Amino acid sequence: MAAESYEPRAIERRWQQVWADERTWEVSNEDDGRPKSYVLEMLPYPSGEPHIGHLKVYSVGDAIAHFKRRTGHRVLHPLGYDAFGLPAENHAIKTGQHPRESTEASIAEFRRQFNDWGVSIDWSRELGTHEPSYYRWTQWLFLRLFENGLAYRKDAAVNWDPVEETVLANEQVIDGRGERSGALVEKRQLEQWFFKITDYADRLLDDLDTIDWPQNVVTMQRNWIGRSEGAQVVFHCDALDADYPVFTTRPDTLFGATFFVMAPEHPDVLKLNDSPEVAEYVRRALTESAEERGAEDREKTGVALGTTATNPVNGEQIPMYVADYVLMEYGTGAIMAVPAHDERDFEFATKHGIEIRRVIESPDGDDELPYSGDGPMVASGRFDGLHNREAFAQIVEWLGSEGKGEPAINYRLRDWLLSRQRYWGCPIPIVHCEQCGMAPVPDDQLPVVLPDIEDYKPKGRSPLAAAEEWVNVDCPKCGAPAKRETDTMDTFVDSSWYFMRYCDARNDQAPWDRDVLASWMPVDQYIGGVEHAILHLMYARFFTKAFADIGLLDVQEPFARLFTQGMVTRDGAKMSKSKGNVVSPRELVDEFGADAARSYILYVGHPAEGGDWNDKGIEGIHRFLARLWRAAADAAANTEPSDGPTGEPTAVLRKAHWAIDKVTTDLGERFATHTAIAAVIELVNEMTKHRDELLATPEGASQYRFAAATAGSLIFPFAPHLGSEVYELLTGRRVWEEPWPEADPALLETDTITIVIQLNGKVVDRFDVAAGIADEELEGLARASEKVGDRLDGREIVKAIVVPGRLVNLVAK
RNA sequence: GCCCGGGUAGCCGAAUUGGUCCAGGCAGCGCGCUUAAAACGCGUGACCCCACGGGGUGUGCGGGUUCGAAUCCCGUCCCGGGCACCA
Numbered sequence: 001m002a003a004e005s006y007e008p009r010a011i012e013r014r015w016q017q018v019w020a021d022e023r024t025w026e027v028s029n030e031d032d033g034r035p036k037s038y039v040l041e042m043l044p045y046p047s048g049e050p051h052i053g054h055l056k057v058y059s060v061g062d063a064i065a066h067f068k069r070r071t072g073h074r075v076l077h078p079l080g081y082d083a084f085g086l087p088a089e090n091h092a093i094k095t096g097q098h099p100r101e102s103t104e105a106s107i108a109e110f111r112r113q114f115n116d117w118g119v120s121i122d123w124s125r126e127l128g129t130h131e132p133s134y135y136r137w138t139q140w141l142f143l144r145l146f147e148n149g150l151a152y153r154k155d156a157a158v159n160w161d162p163v164e165e166t167v168l169a170n171e172q173v174i175d176g177r178g179e180r181s182g183a184l185v186e187k188r189q190l191e192q193w194f195f196k197i198t199d200y201a202d203r204l205l206d207d208l209d210t211i212d213w214p215q216n217v218v219t220m221q222r223n224w225i226g227r228s229e230g231a232q233v234v235f236h237c238d239a240l241d242a243d244y245p246v247f248t249t250r251p252d253t254l255f256g257a258t259f260f261v262m263a264p265e266h267p268d269v270l271k272l273n274d275s276p277e278v279a280e281y282v283r284r285a286l287t288e289s290a291e292e293r294g295a296e297d298r299e300k301t302g303v304a305l306g307t308t309a310t311n312p313v314n315g316e317q318i319p320m321y322v323a324d325y326v327l328m329e330y331g332t333g334a335i336m337a338v339p340a341h342d343e344r345d346f347e348f349a350t351k352h353g354i355e356i357r358r359v360i361e362s363p364d365g366d367d368e369l370p371y372s373g374d375g376p377m378v379a380s381g382r383f384d385g386l387h388n389r390e391a392f393a394q395i396v397e398w399l400g401s402e403g404k405g406e407p408a409i410n411y412r413l414r415d416w417l418l419s420r421q422r423y424w425g426c427p428i429p430i431v432h433c434e435q436c437g438m439a440p441v442p443d444d445q446l447p448v449v450l451p452d453i454e455d456y457k458p459k460g461r462s463p464l465a466a467a468e469e470w471v472n473v474d475c476p477k478c479g480a481p482a483k484r485e486t487d488t489m490d491t492f493v494d495s496s497w498y499f500m501r502y503c504d505a506r507n508d509q510a511p512w513d514r515d516v517l518a519s520w521m522p523v524d525q526y527i528g529g530v531e532h533a534i535l536h537l538m539y540a541r542f543f544t545k546a547f548a549d550i551g552l553l554d555v556q557e558p559f560a561r562l563f564t565q566g567m568v569t570r571d572g573a574k575m576s577k578s579k580g581n582v583v584s585p586r587e588l589v590d591e592f593g594a595d596a597a598r599s600y601i602l603y604v605g606h607p608a609e610g611g612d613w614n615d616k617g618i619e620g621i622h623r624f625l626a627r628l629w630r631a632a633a634d635a636a637a638n639t640e641p642s643d644g645p646t647g648e649p650t651a652v653l654r655k656a657h658w659a660i661d662k663v664t665t666d667l668g669e670r671f672a673t674h675t676a677i678a679a680v681i682e683l684v685n686e687m688t689k690h691r692d693e694l695l696a697t698p699e700g701a702s703q704y705r706f707a708a709a710t711a712g713s714l715i716f717p718f719a720p721h722l723g724s725e726v727y728e729l730l731t732g733r734r735v736w737e738e739p740w741p742e743a744d745p746a747l748l749e750t751d752t753i754t755i756v757i758q759l760n761g762k763v764v765d766r767f768d769v770a771a772g773i774a775d776e777e778l779e780g781l782a783r784a785s786e787k788v789g790d791r792l793d794g795r796e797i798v799k800a801i802v803v804p805g806r807l808v809n810l811v812a813k
Numbered sequence: 814g815c816c817c818g819g820g821u822a823g824c825c826g827a828a829u830u831g832g833u834c835c836a837g838g839c840a841g842c843g844c845g846c847u848u849a850a851a852a853c854g855c856g857u858g859a860c861c862c863c864a865c866g867g868g869g870u871g872u873g874c875g876g877g878u879u880c881g882a883a884u885c886c887c888g889u890c891c892c893g894g895g896c897a898c899c900a
Contacts, residue, residue: 005852215817215818216817216818216894219816219817219896220896223816223896226896228899228900246900248900249899261900300898325898325900326898326900330899330900331899331900335900336900337900344900345900411899530894603838604825604826604838605826606826609818609826614838614839614840616838616839617824620837620838621838623852623853624837624838626853627853665829669829672829674837674838675829675836675837677838678838681837682837685837689855754833755833756833760881761832761881762881799880800880803881807833809832809881811880
């Protein structure tokens, strides 16, 4: 303890030992009267060792957890690992090492480093999604969804990643490429497992209003769900005597529909016309990659089908086409085309010489087409002259009365494709039986354990298919020979419910106890990267709602409040191995200590923003922490222990209370860790500045000691080891057991304030005056200012604006 | 193309409600301590002009509203993110 200089590693090890020995951060599920607070970082994917993003997310989360504890909350702050997934499996393919081995080695390293960082985790609830004790319940939950019709198997055109050799969810395809592999995704017709997330589209949309999330994430979810209101309108085709409903958001433009288009995948295209030309067009469209087909600047191609459809509003026969700009997955796979008021239809019509008929005028006489704005209707029979917004509802109503249409809503959101043809994932607990069809594995036979295999290489089917002993089972329903489902689940399934498991992590009778879950959920503060704005956050919300409907839990939203941290960059660029600009948390902690590494990352800028890493910057924080340590040691050696500050308040005491106030609002309300830390730096700077004069009197010394202890208390959420050390040194108590300090309002006010005098809005003078001075007196002072007089130049003061406590602005003419 | 953010000192950033622009850190410069260096401490720290008292200009750019604008409005440029043939 008699160290001469700040030695972070020694201090940090000492406190980490205390916390581990005493299981300080474990929390019981017993209600003790305190309000609960569930603080959670998005669970890490264990691969290699933790990177700077992990350091940041836990620095933010831990600061919040500590703050909550010290402001009277019973805090749940657990951690686990998202352990299934492709990188471990790809590593296995390369090296032959079992994914379990590489994953668990990585988990051990993550755990070691998280402990090195001194993160206040309840380790008694630690879990890995690859452990049978966890995925047993993933399977159990899957079966509940299956029973309730929310998990189903369907033959569909799906996204196939040719590099990973597996299907991908819609959400995992970015710009037509696989999210991980970057390979162009192909469309394949395959039978796959889906979750019926589309049933929840409206609730997922509406309930966004009930949660406190960053606006951009809410917007991204809204756009992803993509709710469009409009109408379903039926077009009749005489050639096949078939009705073809189409979805439109613009029923008001129905009179301008001059042709009709079907997607190449539409089952009736070849029935309408099986000429070689049409067949060839369809074949080509189906084999093209999503990217080629999706490119917006792509020319609008298509082939006439030689048939017509009847426009229900006017009985017109309009030509039918097949064109790949119409998608089978959205709406009904067929559209009415209104070239005058839709850009895509306009382009197609221009290219194929189809009539373009304007049915909405522009109010300002703009005659350019296509026109997507509003205005009065023309060439629309009895709706002529009406404003198109009014006509909208009337046309839909009229269609309804004629049985030719109805109001309709469509979503961009697709069902969640969850099956993967890969090894390292949670097995789907289903047996395929020739007699019984799909038979769920009974609950008491769970988990369906992932078998060990020799060859992890994907071959267009799951590697599990080769494990014949495992695959061949008796049907759980009829006992006849049957086969297990060999696909595994998307890892996003594992991570869509882990936050519930933490609440009751060691329950071996159920995934959780409903009452225990109700006592912790929802997560009060969720922290993670914005890259999960859609996938993980949407899936987790869907699971929560689905389980609530099934009666397994009582909340509608899993994450009441979300904080998305910005990316730490270096030299303005994202850190990446290929750029060679990666900062390793391990090296930082070894060199400067965890407290400095954590504090610096919270100090570079607001944690929600990015922040550019500066190697010298962390040295500055390290210097500050050392200065605080020395100030504390100095106070301990040169002042007497006391119950608190005595004597007339000095600048240092006021500064201490100012810092308490500042850190409390910055951390508690704004997550502004950077300005909170700056406030503690200011406090310590003030202490060093006045050290000698303060130590000259017993009263001053007591204030110096109080300021040092306060600095330790305030820095604790960011630098927990040093905070504990300083506080114990000066008070003999444990800072985490102490309530969060409260600022004395009387000490936040100062006797004198500086008033700024402006002339026509420009600062010309400053006065120090007594606080609480009357407005009239202030104005008088301003008018009497010499500097104002010097600058008047014969002009006259015509008006004075007094902002109490701040400034006086004199207006001169 | 559409929808969000953002642009303040050499760099990261502060300014929370329209009221003193630039807190805090980094880099730089000067000084102290030291035989010396490191460490530490103190000071300085936008630009232009200056008679050394001070004066003028400054928040991407151009306008506007206001007694007063980094903050609000209009236009424009640049950077970052999301969506993108969704009818």
